[in-house]
Amino acid sequence: xxxxxxxxxxxxxxxxxxxxxxxxxxYPLKITKDQVEYVAHLARLEFSEQEKERFTTQLNDILLxxxxxxxxDTTGVEPETHAIALQNAFRDDIVRESLPHGLSLxxxxxxxxxxxxxxxxxx
Amino acid sequence: MAYxxxxxxxxxxxxxxxxxxxxxxxxxxxxxxxxxTCQICLGMPGVLPVLxxxxxxxxxxxxxxxxxxxxxxxxxxxxxxxxxxxxxGYQISQYAHPLAERGHIDILLDGEKKRIGITRIHMExxxxxxxxxxxxxxxxxxxxxxxxxxxxxxSEPDMRSPEEAAEYLRRLRDILVYLEICDGNMExxxxxxxxxxxxxPKGQEAFGTRTELKNMNSFRNVQRAIEYEIRRQxxxxxxxxxxxxxxxxxxxxxxxxxxxRSKEEAHDxxxxxxxxxxxxxxxxxxxxxVRRTLPELQLEKQxxxxxQYGIPVYDASVLTTTRALADFYEEAVxxxxxxxxxxxxxxxDLLRYLNEQKRExxxxxxxxxxxxxxxxxxxxxxxxxxxAKEVFEEMYRSxxxxxxxxxxxxxxxxxxxxxxxxxVEEAMAKNPAQLAEYRAGKEKLFAFFVGQVMKITRGKAxxxxxxxxxxxxxxxx
Numbered sequence: 001x002x003x004x005x006x007x008x009x010x011x012x013x014x015x016x017x018x019x020x021x022x023x024x025x026x027y028p029l030k031i032t033k034d035q036v037e038y039v040a041h042l043a044r045l046e047f048s049e050q051e052k053e054r055f056t057t058q059l060n061d062i063l064l065x066x067x068x069x070x071x072x073d074t075t076g077v078e079p080e081t082h083a084i085a086l087q088n089a090f091r092d093d094i095v096r097e098s099l100p101h102g103l104s105l106x107x108x109x110x111x112x113x114x115x116x117x118x119x120x121x122x123x
Numbered sequence: 124m125a126y127x128x129x130x131x132x133x134x135x136x137x138x139x140x141x142x143x144x145x146x147x148x149x150x151x152x153x154x155x156x157x158x159x160t161c162q163i164c165l166g167m168p169g170v171l172p173v174l175x176x177x178x179x180x181x182x183x184x185x186x187x188x189x190x191x192x193x194x195x196x197x198x199x200x201x202x203x204x205x206x207x208x209x210x211x212g213y214q215i216s217q218y219a220h221p222l223a224e225r226g227h228i229d230i231l232l233d234g235e236k237k238r239i240g241i242t243r244i245h246m247e248x249x250x251x252x253x254x255x256x257x258x259x260x261x262x263x264x265x266x267x268x269x270x271x272x273x274x275x276x277x278s279e280p281d282m283r284s285p286e287e288a289a290e291y292l293r294r295l296r297d298i299l300v301y302l303e304i305c306d307g308n309m310e311x312x313x314x315x316x317x318x319x320x321x322x323x324p325k326g327q328e329a330f331g332t333r334t335e336l337k338n339m340n341s342f343r344n345v346q347r348a349i350e351y352e353i354r355r356q357x358x359x360x361x362x363x364x365x366x367x368x369x370x371x372x373x374x375x376x377x378x379x380x381x382x383x384r385s386k387e388e389a390h391d392x393x394x395x396x397x398x399x400x401x402x403x404x405x406x407x408x409x410x411x412x413v414r415r416t417l418p419e420l421q422l423e424k425q426x427x428x429x430x431q432y433g434i435p436v437y438d439a440s441v442l443t444t445t446r447a448l449a450d451f452y453e454e455a456v457x458x459x460x461x462x463x464x465x466x467x468x469x470x471x472d473l474l475r476y477l478n479e480q481k482r483e484x485x486x487x488x489x490x491x492x493x494x495x496x497x498x499x500x501x502x503x504x505x506x507x508x509x510x511a512k513e514v515f516e517e518m519y520r521s522x523x524x525x526x527x528x529x530x531x532x533x534x535x536x537x538x539x540x541x542x543x544x545x546x547v548e549e550a551m552a553k554n555p556a557q558l559a560e561y562r563a564g565k566e567k568l569f570a571f572f573v574g575q576v577m578k579i580t581r582g583k584a585x586x587x588x589x590x591x592x593x594x595x596x597x598x599x600x
Contacts, residue, residue, distance in 0.1 A: 042203075044205055081398065081402070082398065082401055082402070084401075086401045087401050087403065088401070088403060088404055089173055090173070090176035091147070091174065091175055092175075092176060093140045093141050093142050093178075094142060094147060095142045095148070096146075096147025096148070097147075098148045098149070098160055098161050099161050099162070101158065104157045104160045104161075104165060104266070105157060107167075112261070112263060113156065113263065114155060114157055114158075115157065115254065115263035115264055116157075116263065116264040117261050117262075118207040118261070118262050118264055119260060119261065119262070120255055120256065120259075120260045120261055121206070121207060121253075121262060
């Protein structure tokens with residue numbers, strides 16, 4: 001096909017099937033078990049040793065997959081935080097109705113006096 | 124050892140918008156728990172926050188008033204942490220790209236001007252409110268405040284004493300109130316302050332280890348907390364110890380700061396750009412548009428009052444405390460043309476009555492026209508300054524026009540010489556002993572006779588006339 005000898009456009013280069021194992025040689029493992037434990041603590045999650053090992057492997061696989069993006073030539077491209085080129089999406093300062101009475105707490109696991117009830121946190 | 128104190132302040136100011144920062148829920152205070160909440164400010168999955176344009180405008184206003192650079196590019200970031208008052212598990216704030224940076228304000232202390240740097244001003248959302256159960260292991264969460272717009276104003280570590288910190292805070296609050304973007308109420312939490320405090324040996328360049336003080340809900344408490352902290356840190360260093368970098372809570376009742384030793388001290392907020400909110404691009408035209416609407420700020424107004432009305436700096440500083448008071452004053456001066464006399468009445472009687480009842484100038488029962496009319500009555504001799512006090516009190520009580528009060532109460536000044544002569548004669552006849560003493564040389568009894576004449580005329584006699592006649596008649600000449 002006509003792709004031979006031509007430069008690939010950036011958009012089609014960005015998503016390709018990972019070339020799997022060949023990358024392990026080029027990129028060292030990035031996530032350690034310590035980091036998994038640290039992030040789990042920040043997220044208030046508790047895991048068994050087995051789970052920690054599994055998540056370490058899985059997170060590394062994900063990172064490897066995302067590493068593919070480094071192959072794209074981004075010379076002259078400004079870093080963006082959004083996929084769409086949109087700025088200044090504003091609303092006017094107008095009050096709209098809030099949720100009807102009672103609906104705000106419809107999903108509350110526990111409530112009291114129209115408040116969400118949570119375990120006390122002491123400082 | 125002699126230490127120098129280094130203070131930097133972080134101020135959170137609640138913006139006076141009608142709706143929240145990312146949704147249309149009302150920001151009005153005083154609704155029942157969770158009545159001003161929706162999917163967005165409750166942090167439900169799948170919702171899309173949209174920025175309130177007024178929040179950006181208000182922040183630009185504050186940036187300009189504090190001489191900041193308004194950044195052309197801004198965005199929002201997620202600040203991740205867990206706390207029950209934060210429904211999403213993150214607070215939407217600005218991190219790498221705040222709206223305004225590198226400004227300053229000038230403070231006046233003991234007649235000396237000092238410049239305090241502003242590091243940055245950024246927009247963010249407020250969290251909900253926690254009410255702790257006194258007896259049970261529960262807390263109750265009200266999310267009405269969740270999503271209410273705040274700006275955080277971070278200062279440079281430029282303050283060197285608790286007094287400077289308090290003065291900086293007052294100036295900052297005055298500016299916010301003048302700009303009409305925040306009500307500046309510290310007790311109700313719409314103006315909050317955290318203080319970073321450290322000390323270092325005098326002459327040392329490097330900063331000492333700082334502590335962050337929280338939970339101070341008045342200007343006085345900010346000052347007290349910093350004073351306490353300086354003493355505490357000095358004591359530690361003097362006894363060979365080391366200050367620990369930590370957050371400390373001010374305890375008003377005990378007059379102390381306490382370490383907030385929780386496991387969550389080691390914060391890792393993992394900021395990242397919020398994908399739900401698109402970048403903010405601020406054009407020079409927008410900045411100019413906001414600049415054109417900036418009001419005259421307090422110090423500018425104060426200088427103008429001194430120059431234009433020839434009143435003392437002290438008067439001008441009191442009269443420009445709020446825009447409403449300054450407008451009241453100027454209106455009254457316009458109507459009667461007596462700047463210093465208006466200043467005396469407004470600063471004296473009016474502010475005293477208002478303060479006694481904790482009323483704002485906008486709720487004053489006395490209007491600028493009332494004050495001007497009353498001053499005109501004094502100027503044209505209808506009433507004396509002493510009677511005016513009575514008129515003012517009645518005016519404040521009933522909101523009646525001063526001329527009506529004078530007529531109804533028969534307070535018109537007695538300027539008729541014959542009538543005053545009669546009153547003097549009566550005073551002399553009633554007090555023969557005092558008259559004899561006066562004539563024997565006890566001159567301070569003169570004031571006694573002034574009082575007697577005023578009593579007889581129910582305060583209405585023209586004071587100058589009373590003086591002149593008494594001088595003549597008491598000596599019997």
